[in-house]
Amino acid sequence: MPASPLILAKRFALFAALWLVLTAGALDGLPFGAAAAAAATWTSHRLLPADRDRLRLHRLPAILPRFLWGSLSGGLDVAARALRPRMPIRPGWVRYRSALPAGLPLVALGGELSLMPGTLAAGTREGDLLLHCLDVGADVVSSVAVEEQRIRGLVAP
Amino acid sequence: MIADAVTVLLIGAGLFFFVAGTVGFVRFPDVHSRLHALTKADNLGLGLVVLGAALQAPDAATVLKLVLVWLLTLAAAATVAQLLARSALEDGAP
Amino acid sequence: MTATLVYGLAGSVLVGVGLYGFAVRRHLLRQILAFNIIGSGLFLLFGALARRTPDGTSDPVPQAMIITGIVVAFAATALAEALAERYQELTGRTALEEDSKPAPPDEQESELRG
Amino acid sequence: MIASAAFDILLCLLIVTVAVGSVAARDLFGAVALYIVYGLLLAIGWVRLGAVDVGLAEGAIGAGLTGVLLLGAAARLKAAPDPPRLRIVPLLLCLAVSLGLGAAVLSLSVPQPGLVPLVQENLAASGVGNPVTAVLLNFRGWDTLVESVVLVVALVGVWALAPDDLWDGRPGAAQRVKRDAVLNTFGRLLPPVGLMVGIYIVWIGAYAPGGAFQAGTVLAAVWLLAIMAGVAEPPPVRRPLWRALLVLGPAVFLLAGLHGTLWGAFMSFAPAKAKTMIMAIEFTLTLSIAVTLAMLVLGRPRRPA
Numbered sequence: 225m226p227a228s229p230l231i232l233a234k235r236f237a238l239f240a241a242l243w244l245v246l247t248a249g250a251l252d253g254l255p256f257g258a259a260a261a262a263a264a265t266w267t268s269h270r271l272l273p274a275d276r277d278r279l280r281l282h283r284l285p286a287i288l289p290r291f292l293w294g295s296l297s298g299g300l301d302v303a304a305r306a307l308r309p310r311m312p313i314r315p316g317w318v319r320y321r322s323a324l325p326a327g328l329p330l331v332a333l334g335g336e337l338s339l340m341p342g343t344l345a346a347g348t349r350e351g352d353l354l355l356h357c358l359d360v361g362a363d364v365v366s367s368v369a370v371e372e373q374r375i376r377g378l379v380a381p
Numbered sequence: 382m383i384a385d386a387v388t389v390l391l392i393g394a395g396l397f398f399f400v401a402g403t404v405g406f407v408r409f410p411d412v413h414s415r416l417h418a419l420t421k422a423d424n425l426g427l428g429l430v431v432l433g434a435a436l437q438a439p440d441a442a443t444v445l446k447l448v449l450v451w452l453l454t455l456a457a458a459a460t461v462a463q464l465l466a467r468s469a470l471e472d473g474a475p
Numbered sequence: 476m477t478a479t480l481v482y483g484l485a486g487s488v489l490v491g492v493g494l495y496g497f498a499v500r501r502h503l504l505r506q507i508l509a510f511n512i513i514g515s516g517l518f519l520l521f522g523a524l525a526r527r528t529p530d531g532t533s534d535p536v537p538q539a540m541i542i543t544g545i546v547v548a549f550a551a552t553a554l555a556e557a558l559a560e561r562y563q564e565l566t567g568r569t570a571l572e573e574d575s576k577p578a579p580p581d582e583q584e585s586e587l588r589g
Numbered sequence: 590m591i592a593s594a595a596f597d598i599l600l601c602l603l604i605v606t607v608a609v610g611s612v613a614a615r616d617l618f619g620a621v622a623l624y625i626v627y628g629l630l631l632a633i634g635w636v637r638l639g640a641v642d643v644g645l646a647e648g649a650i651g652a653g654l655t656g657v658l659l660l661g662a663a664a665r666l667k668a669a670p671d672p673p674r675l676r677i678v679p680l681l682l683c684l685a686v687s688l689g690l691g692a693a694v695l696s697l698s699v700p701q702p703g704l705v706p707l708v709q710e711n712l713a714a715s716g717v718g719n720p721v722t723a724v725l726l727n728f729r730g731w732d733t734l735v736e737s738v739v740l741v742v743a744l745v746g747v748w749a750l751a752p753d754d755l756w757d758g759r760p761g762a763a764q765r766v767k768r769d770a771v772l773n774t775f776g777r778l779l780p781p782v783g784l785m786v787g788i789y790i791v792w793i794g795a796y797a798p799g800g801a802f803q804a805g806t807v808l809a810a811v812w813l814l815a816i817m818a819g820v821a822e823p824p825p826v827r828r829p830l831w832r833a834l835l836v837l838g839p840a841v842f843l844l845a846g847l848h849g850t851l852w853g854a855f856m857s858f859a860p861a862k863a864k865t866m867i868m869a870i871e872f873t874l875t876l877s878i879a880v881t882l883a884m885l886v887l888g889r890p891r892r893p894a
Contacts, residue, residue: 299425306405335459491687
């Protein structure tokens with residue numbers, strides 16, 4: 225499998241940045257950091273071949289505000305439902321046919337949905353994403369479609 | 382002084398969401414609804430605690446490290462929630 | 476000083492809890508768990524006493540010995556678990572025989588050969 | 590002061606309650622699950638005692654790896670009927686042991702400097718700034734050397750329990766995980782990040798809490814994750830390279846100790862060289878510990894279920 229040097233370099237830079245965050249840029253740690261980042265890049269190439277660009281991390285800042293907003297409203301929503309005496313939940317299942325391919329893109333969508341208000345992914349069945357909803361009355365499908373677009377921008381199919 | 386007050390406020394709010402998530406975990410009727418309570422409320426709770434702790438951090442590196450802790454926990458929560466939801470489904474939970 | 480007392484007493488109680496579990500429960504996995512509770516209770520007792528320094532810093536020598544102990548306890552747990560599993564494969568049992576009523580010797584032998 | 594004492598008391602009550610729950614639990618799975626919770630709570634207790642190195646080791650090894658090992662065992666061992674019984678005589682005996690230990694704690698609670706001044710005086714000569722690492726790898730390097738050998742011996746013991754016809758096999762049982770499933774994808778993403786964190790924990794061990802055992806556990810954990818996710822295969826127990834990895838750390842440790850005989854005595858490091866020696870031992874030991882711990886969790890070669 226031909227590895228793209230550019231993608232390997234990007235991954236190396238990402239791991240090196242992780243090292244700098246962990247060590248607060250300590251100078252005597254740099255040789256160890258370089259070796260660690262090289263080893264991590266090799267491992268990541270073994271596990272996820274660096275033949276195409278899978279993550280477009282430069283798009284992360286663009287979707288961050290909505291993610292934070294979703295986290296906030298998801299937490300508030302579930303806290304309100306849990307604490308109210310009548311506990312207004314209507315749990316149920318929704319199947320969603322996603323255009324995203326299996327593997328990282330679909331798993332990323334499932335993970336994202338599991339942190340957003342009202343939805344929880346439970347893998348796929350016959351290619352459909354199985355979603356557990358805390359309130360089946362809400363318009364789940366259209367909000368899932370919005371999330372799908374955001375993930376599509378971040379994770380290359 | 383103001384930073385200290387905001388820290389107390391943020392961490393207090395974070396703890397509130399941890400408690401709310403635990404209440405949901407106890408009250409909700411089935412495995413999958415309980416997973417909702419744990420993922421959403423704890424995600425927000427930890428985020429608020431991290432924010433509160435970041436205000437006390439001596440330098441930017443510590444803030445970044447705290448954010449890293451939050452991100453890794455989120456990734457773990459998002460993955461484990463899916464795995465548990467799947468395994469409960471296959472075990473025949475409604 | 477309070478921390479030494481609180482955690483030292485908790486360690487003492489844990490040793491008792493683990494010992495009781497080890498004495499009363501028969502399943503080998505439960506005995507392994509109980510043995511680990513005894514061990515961690517002793518570590519806690521040791522670590523709490525390591526905190527008796529006048530300025531409240533923790534003595535590093537006991538800390539190092541406890542870390543060594545935790546790792547050795549894991550190695551022993553892994554070996555004990557492997558023995559328990561093999562014992563079940565060979566005899567079909569998950570608990571050692573009670574000392575008060577030993578199995579007849581010929582039966583024991585045939586089980587071990589099978 | 591009062592608030593922190595209240596927290597300690599509450600935490601200890603919780604620890605003891607969970608331990609009792611683990612001993613009294615009806616099913617094996619529940620007993621192991623409570624034991625994992627118990628280990629994590631203990632780790633918090635260690636942090637409260639100012640023993641962060643121990644807290645890391647307890648959380649990673651005592652709760653994490655032991656938990657994975659025993660959850661596997663709970664699935665493989667039959668659940669024989671074993672109702673929790675209340676037996677008066679053992680109860681009284683165990684109570685007596687606890688009371689005796691408690692009395693010892695009460696009688697010993699006089700402030701003692703212990704070995705803290707001695708370690709502080711010699712810290713500069715040890716080559717590292719973290720006193721726990723200095724004790725583990727320099728002042729009491731003997732203990733740690735023998736301990737690293739104990740790990741390998743335990744693994745030999747586990748392997749020796751394999752039936753003859755399975756001896757050549759891969760440790761553990763084969764994992765079947767669907768490609769592109771959630772676990773499979775996670776197992777492809779996390780290991781490189783875990784590798785970075787593991788190497789960071791060995792490196793920081795020279796200055797602050799961390800070190801070979803905690804780092805080795807992190808590396809073992811991500812390797813086990815990759816194996817369980819079906820993206821890596823454990824090597825057959827006969828592979829020479831992997832056997833060399835198992836003994837690399839103890840061997841380097843032993844050589845460093847022998848080198849010390851030139852300087853004065855076995856296991857003594859010249860202060861000028863101590864840092865380099867300790868780093869060389871720490872990194873090779875981390876590698877060996879990681880492989881050994883993971884193989885101890887995987888166990889002997891097994892027949893597919």
